[in-house]
Amino acid sequence: MVLTLGLMFLCALVVAQRVASNDHRSFRPVNGGQFADTATVDGRQTFESRCAGCHGLDGRGGERAPDIASNAKTQKRSDDDLYRVIERGFPGTGMPAFASMGVNIKNVVAYLRQLQGKNQPANLPGNAQKGRELFYGKARCSECHVVAGSGGFIASDLSGFGGSRSPDEIRQAIVKPSGANRLGGMMIVKMRDGQQYSGVVRNEDNFSLQIQNLDGDFHLFQKSEIASFSRQTGSLMPADYGTTLNPYELNDLISFLMFAARDAKANVSSRKKFEDDEEQ
Numbered sequence: 001m002v003l004t005l006g007l008m009f010l011c012a013l014v015v016a017q018r019v020a021s022n023d024h025r026s027f028r029p030v031n032g033g034q035f036a037d038t039a040t041v042d043g044r045q046t047f048e049s050r051c052a053g054c055h056g057l058d059g060r061g062g063e064r065a066p067d068i069a070s071n072a073k074t075q076k077r078s079d080d081d082l083y084r085v086i087e088r089g090f091p092g093t094g095m096p097a098f099a100s101m102g103v104n105i106k107n108v109v110a111y112l113r114q115l116q117g118k119n120q121p122a123n124l125p126g127n128a129q130k131g132r133e134l135f136y137g138k139a140r141c142s143e144c145h146v147v148a149g150s151g152g153f154i155a156s157d158l159s160g161f162g163g164s165r166s167p168d169e170i171r172q173a174i175v176k177p178s179g180a181n182r183l184g185g186m187m188i189v190k191m192r193d194g195q196q197y198s199g200v201v202r203n204e205d206n207f208s209l210q211i212q213n214l215d216g217d218f219h220l221f222q223k224s225e226i227a228s229f230s231r232q233t234g235s236l237m238p239a240d241y242g243t244t245l246n247p248y249e250l251n252d253l254i255s256f257l258m259f260a261a262r263d264a265k266a267n268v269s270s271r272k273k274f275e276d277d278e279e280q
Helices: 002-021 038-055 072-076 079-088 104-115 128-135 167-175 247-279
Strands: 027-030 034-037 186-191 196-204 208-212 218-222 226-231
16 A cells, blocks of 8 residues: 555655746647647747837847847847847846746746748748849849958848748848938039939948949938038939839749848858867
8 A cells, every 4th residue: 555655655756847947848728729838939039028118029139128039149149148148138138037927037038039031041932043033134133242352332232131030031131112211312412513323321420321223332421511402312223123023923932132241141151160270
């Protein structure tokens, strides 16, 4: 009888330990009945309630805190480093300590890795080679943008653009380009002598203005010599790619940008390894 009770107690203890060890891996229904790992759910909920107010829902920065999703320096930090930053804060930067999160800090770190695209590379939605042909051909992206050193100079370098964004995010950036900010926007400048210039704003302060025209020439003006200037609203990027490119072509273009980003990252890693080997 004593032996039987002892075995029952031992079994109960083992079961209790297993339940306790698997608490963070339990599952609960979300999104209309589908089941999700609570660690993933809790990490996202905690991030959105405690971190997104400063870093943004996507982790790419807000008015009060920097980008921690696509920022290379943050991506290179180990999970333990990120855990310590969240737990202890970052003195002098405005980042407070969140030790009160307890073990849920691990879930937040795991969710941040998802935002950084660390878990698993997204599948290419189309054909990267065809996308390259579109980029340098029909879509005319290379007239303004550069990838891996080849292309235009007026717009931003897209070599790493597809590395930290999902296919849907890249698609939205193509079919619904956002308006240009203060620097990088198009401006028309009229001088007091009657001459007129137009170009992309490269530098501006209270006294001077520098623009670059579409031929690549730079023009520097003193604002005291300018009769008037007007900023053009909207983006320099065409807003009709959703109709001029069919869904398959969009997928190919997206795939090229994603592939180019992975290739650029691989080249950086190879170069760093070579430099490290040379130092040794």
